[in-house]
Each structure stands twice: as C-alpha cells, then as structure tokens.
Amino acid sequence: MRGSDTFTESLFTMRRLEDFVPQNHPLRPIRVMVNAALSKMDGLFAAMYAADIKGGRPSIAPEKLLRAMLLQVFYSVRSERQLMEQTQYNLLWRWFIGLSMDDAVWVPTVFSKNRERLIEHDAVIELFNQVLEMAQKRELLSGEHFSVDGTLIQAWAGHKSFVPKTAAQTGLTDAAEDAANDAQDAPEAAGDGCGGVSPTEDQAVQAAAAHADAEEQEHEPIREQVPVKAASADFRGVKRSNATHESTTDADARLYCKGDNASRLRYMGHTLSDNRHGLITNARVTTADGHAEREAAKVMIRDAVQAADNPQAAITLGADKGYDAQEFVDDLKTMNVIPHVAQNKTRRRSAVSDEVACSVGYAISMQKRKLIEQGFGWAKTVGSIRQVMVRGLQRVDQIFVLNMTAYNLIRMRTLAQLRPQTA
Numbered sequence: 001m002r003g004s005d006t007f008t009e010s011l012f013t014m015r016r017l018e019d020f021v022p023q024n025h026p027l028r029p030i031r032v033m034v035n036a037a038l039s040k041m042d043g044l045f046a047a048m049y050a051a052d053i054k055g056g057r058p059s060i061a062p063e064k065l066l067r068a069m070l071l072q073v074f075y076s077v078r079s080e081r082q083l084m085e086q087t088q089y090n091l092l093w094r095w096f097i098g099l100s101m102d103d104a105v106w107v108p109t110v111f112s113k114n115r116e117r118l119i120e121h122d123a124v125i126e127l128f129n130q131v132l133e134m135a136q137k138r139e140l141l142s143g144e145h146f147s148v149d150g151t152l153i154q155a156w157a158g159h160k161s162f163v164p165k166t167a168a169q170t171g172l173t174d175a176a177e178d179a180a181n182d183a184q185d186a187p188e189a190a191g192d193g194c195g196g197v198s199p200t201e202d203q204a205v206q207a208a209a210a211h212a213d214a215e216e217q218e219h220e221p222i223r224e225q226v227p228v229k230a231a232s233a234d235f236r237g238v239k240r241s242n243a244t245h246e247s248t249t250d251a252d253a254r255l256y257c258k259g260d261n262a263s264r265l266r267y268m269g270h271t272l273s274d275n276r277h278g279l280i281t282n283a284r285v286t287t288a289d290g291h292a293e294r295e296a297a298k299v300m301i302r303d304a305v306q307a308a309d310n311p312q313a314a315i316t317l318g319a320d321k322g323y324d325a326q327e328f329v330d331d332l333k334t335m336n337v338i339p340h341v342a343q344n345k346t347r348r349r350s351a352v353s354d355e356v357a358c359s360v361g362y363a364i365s366m367q368k369r370k371l372i373e374q375g376f377g378w379a380k381t382v383g384s385i386r387q388v389m390v391r392g393l394q395r396v397d398q399i400f401v402l403n404m405t406a407y408n409l410i411r412m413r414t415l416a417q418l419r420p421q422t423a
Helices: 027-039 042-047 061-075 082-091 091-097 109-122 123-137 165-170 174-190 198-220 292-306 326-333 359-380 393-419
Strands: 145-154 162-164 245-247 254-256 264-274 282-289 316-318 338-341
Touching: 027 061, 027 091, 027 123, 027 393, 042 061, 042 109, 042 123, 061 082, 061 091, 061 109, 061 123, 061 393, 082 091, 082 109, 082 292, 109 123, 109 393, 123 326, 123 393, 145 292, 145 359, 174 393, 264 393, 282 292, 282 393, 292 316, 292 326, 316 359, 326 338, 359 393
Parallel strands: 145 316, 316 338
Antiparallel strands: 145 264, 162 245, 254 264, 264 282
C-alpha cells in the first residue's frame, strides 16, 4: 500500500534534544570533556562580567560561546554568520551548545562582539590548559619528551594592501602627496589679490603656464591622484620588504617565503607536542620571520621544564633541520634539555654532536616528532588556520590555540576508545 505524501506536524512534542542525538555520536564524549573543563573556569568567567547585583542585560554565556566556537572548528564553518544560520535548524548543534529548541539564536555581529571579550581575559588559553590538565590526569602525557615545529598561516590580507609605510600611514601615494603640495603652493604663486598684475595680464600668464604644462606633459608620465590600492596593483619589479612596507589591511602580517612557496602575507604558528600520543602541550602565534621558530621553541620548552613534575628528569626536544643552529642547541643545554634535533650536514657542520645522534632516544624522537605534523594537517584541512579570517596577532593567536584545543579533544576521544578508562 502506497503511503500518502502528507505533512502532519504536532503542536507539542514530548521529546528532548538529548533523544535526537545518537548514543554513539562522536560529539558525546567531547561534550563531556568540554563541560568538565568549563566547570573549572567559573572563577574566570565571573571576573569577565559585572556582578549580577548591578543589573544590566545579560550577555551570551561564555560557556555557550566557547562551545559554539569549537563547533565552528569541528565542522569547518567558515564564518560566524553561517554558524548562526546552521545553529538555527541543526538540533545536534543546539544540543552541543546548550540551546533548547525554543531558544533564539544570536545575531552574528553580537556573537563576534562577545568573542572579543574572550581575548581580553585569555579564556581560550585557559580552556586549552584545562583540557591539557585533563589529559595529564588520564596519563596521556609523558611530560619529559617533546617535539617542536612551526607552520605558516596565511593572513587575511592581499598583496595590493602591502604598500610603503609612509603611504600606509597617510593613506595617499607619492603622486597624491605631490598634488596636495602643489595645491597648497598655488595661492602663493597667484599673489595676494592687492595690486600685482592686471586681469588681462593674469589671463596671459595663466595661458602661458597652461601651454608650458601641456608641453611638459608630452614628455612626462601623467600623474594622477589615485588611492593606495589602485596605485599598488602593479608591483612587479618593485622591491618590497617588511622594513619598508606594511599591509593596510593587517599591520601585523609579514611578507614571508619559506622553501619553494611564494611570498605571501603570513603569520607563523608554533606548537610543542608530547611524544607519547602527539597531544599539543603548547601553542602560540608570532609574526613570520627567519628566527621566530627557534625563539618560540625556547619559550615553549622553558615552560615545559618549569612545569615538569620531576626537575631532575631528562627532558628531550625533537625538531627538524631548521632548528640545527649552534645558538639554539646551546640554549637547550643551558636549560638541561637534550637536543634531539635533526642534523643538517649540507655544506656545514651540525650543532648536534654525533654522540647524541647515535643514541636510541634520538632515533625514537626522530620517529615521534612526525606526530606534530598531524595537528597542523588537521587544523589546516578540517580547522581554520590555512587562511585565517581574522586580522591582528591577538585574534590569530586565539584562533590558532582554539584549533589546537579542538585537535586535542579529537585525539583524546580517539585514545579513550582505544584504552577505555577503568574505574
């Protein structure tokens, strides 16, 4: 018997959002971990807002805001506007965020505005630390053997916005500045209006000047007052560097090229991973330059040494050939860190001794350090750091740390399935 193509909707429903989510859905264990981490951040959230006794309109709950931001990373949502649109009709997302069926979804601009408050109070960094502390309690971290690496993050700015710093500050090109100076000098050349040349003589002088200008324009290129972006559209053959130029769109972005990649406006992201299961233990973003990787690595491994449970433990740090510099290796030895850095012997001597390179631990570090690339790969394909859609170093750092937090949650969920926690 053929069923009828009718649509019958009940006025009331007795089902909860929990009933619509399958019991084996991968978001279930992640939501449990996220809620456990957010519950420990109640003191930070209370300090972010005014006391309830003072009154005022309540803002978006920071717990819901952070859950929504994690969903944006998990499901590769490109913008807050699309995130709010899909939350309107996606019951799974409403359940994860903590919205009921009847709750109104936030306006995208309000959502973005509330997100700025998280940067001021480092809420995303605190969430990252709470997730990391959870991994430590589950014995998923060694705390002694680490790997470090960096990746390039394409900025939300184009080549046309990369203009000379003088033009970037004034908003005009050199041609426009010259035209403005000529306009200021024009009243002085015409006299003060009391005496001087007669009207007929003035007309003759103007006609002669116009004729002279016409002859000069035949031999000189036309100079127009054009905006910066139009004047900088053709930059071929022009020498540009970060010392003389900056982006009018994102002043913190730097023109950078690594390997065979073309020069683009970029940031540089750095992570420190634990070798036991490849979890990210530290993450940060810096401006892109040739020394940023090693400088960030020293800061991150110093934090790891200070947080070590056993100060006498032999801490190792694995890295690729880009970190094989004498100054960097010496600094690691000063911090009592064994440098398991890949030797670079291409027309030079390696800063890592052959004694260290022949050890068993060195071979293990060379194998384990490749796990750090999985975090970068996931964050650039599933996450949102291939090209960030925010501007400014602080905002890019927030997005990068949020992506690494999401990666740790995915990784911890997988590890929990492989080795279930016993009571």
